[in-house]
Amino acid sequence: MIVVEKTRDIGIIKSVGATSAGVATIFLGYGLVIGVIGSGLGLLLSYLLVHNINEIHAWMGRALHIQVWNPEVYMFDKIPNQMSIQDVVWIMPIAILASVLGALVPAIRAGRLNPVDSLRWE
Secondary structure, three states, X not given: OHHHHOHHHHHHHHHOOOOHHHHHHHHHHHHHHHHHHHHHHHHHHHHHHHHOHHXXXXXXXXXXXXXXXXXXXXXXXXXXXXXXXXXXXXXXXXXXXXXXXXXXXXXXXXXXXXXXXXXXXX
């Protein structure tokens, strides 16, 4: 979406001398920033959810009369609420890498835009 919205801007940048690799790097950096912010917010929200899951379950039972976790079925009196640091160390870089790889095709497309064509229709 950003490449489509910024077609005119890409044309201007390329017309003043930016290389195709430079333009592609801008969009790969954009994907990297989205990945870092997204995985950081995801880690924060998942940490808050996991460490408060028993309180959330108790509230759901009181307010909504819902029992998701039946201790008789699972043979635990509480929902396990521990996060593995090893899992976090693996998941965070993979999420960031996925974001950068997702930005790769639009970055290549932005780098290949012809400045004349991108400015012609504006």
